[in-house]
Amino acid sequence: MLMPTLRQLTISLTADLTALYPPAEAEAIAGQVLEHLLNLSPLQRRMQANQPVPADTLQTLEPLRARLLRHEPLQYVLGVAHFAGLELAVTPATLIPRPETEELVALIVAEQGNRPNLQVLDVGTGTGCIPLALAQQLVSPHLVAVDVSAEALAVARRNAATYGVAVDFQQIDILRQAPRLEAPLQVLVSNPPYVLEQERPLMRPNVLNYEPATALFVPDHDPLLFYRRIAELGRTMLGTGGVVYFEINEQFSAETVEMLDVLGYQAAGARLDFFGKARMVRATWAG
Numbered sequence: 001m002l003m004p005t006l007r008q009l010t011i012s013l014t015a016d017l018t019a020l021y022p023p024a025e026a027e028a029i030a031g032q033v034l035e036h037l038l039n040l041s042p043l044q045r046r047m048q049a050n051q052p053v054p055a056d057t058l059q060t061l062e063p064l065r066a067r068l069l070r071h072e073p074l075q076y077v078l079g080v081a082h083f084a085g086l087e088l089a090v091t092p093a094t095l096i097p098r099p100e101t102e103e104l105v106a107l108i109v110a111e112q113g114n115r116p117n118l119q120v121l122d123v124g125t126g127t128g129c130i131p132l133a134l135a136q137q138l139v140s141p142h143l144v145a146v147d148v149s150a151e152a153l154a155v156a157r158r159n160a161a162t163y164g165v166a167v168d169f170q171q172i173d174i175l176r177q178a179p180r181l182e183a184p185l186q187v188l189v190s191n192p193p194y195v196l197e198q199e200r201p202l203m204r205p206n207v208l209n210y211e212p213a214t215a216l217f218v219p220d221h222d223p224l225l226f227y228r229r230i231a232e233l234g235r236t237m238l239g240t241g242g243v244v245y246f247e248i249n250e251q252f253s254a255e256t257v258e259m260l261d262v263l264g265y266q267a268a269g270a271r272l273d274f275f276g277k278a279r280m281v282r283a284t285w286a287g
Contacts, residue, residue, distance in 0.1 A: 079091070228263075
């Protein structure tokens, strides 16, 4: 029995996935699956396109194909997500890191990158992607990260161990508790839940049916619930000149900036992402 070539298998998997995804996205997913299974770079996959695929790889692929065709996100199927140059473990207990959050990290680095020994708190850390990315780009930061989910924190701790990064992970409900800090913060960052409940029908099945709802949704009547609570805590946790950074729902950029102004923050303003959308807000605490 002739084994299919890597090109043939890529075409076959792409064809199956086009029932769920646009053609370009389906092809990208197929390529990433095969690169992962065969431990190839994108260039190596293309160079070896005419090579037959081993039988054991074909057997491993089939259950992965079935999961993908049930709309399960690629990152959960493979167990990894790429973020700011890191390969992070992900599970259904964690939100899949997004490119917008990479831009939030880049904003922090652009503003804080030359300051050593920063005290940093990440609220709603999930995989730990924000503190771990900051650890690679800031100078000796002191990192604290909190999440309500014990399962998410287990994943975050595994990722921190992989990269040898010291992070003080704490399980708390930020709406009812405050983090334990040893010193005033210079950076307070959060990508909290910000998708309105009424937006559920607009979401793709691979997000709605698999990613943790507690990390996604906020009540329709109080879209700034987490931002307001975190900003209120920031007034006591941030040192003079400390900065709060939020990833936000673009619908509420003006409201988020106004809320920070009312709470006494200075220089509050929205920042645009790569697509020109107001997806980040930052503000300074004057003390």
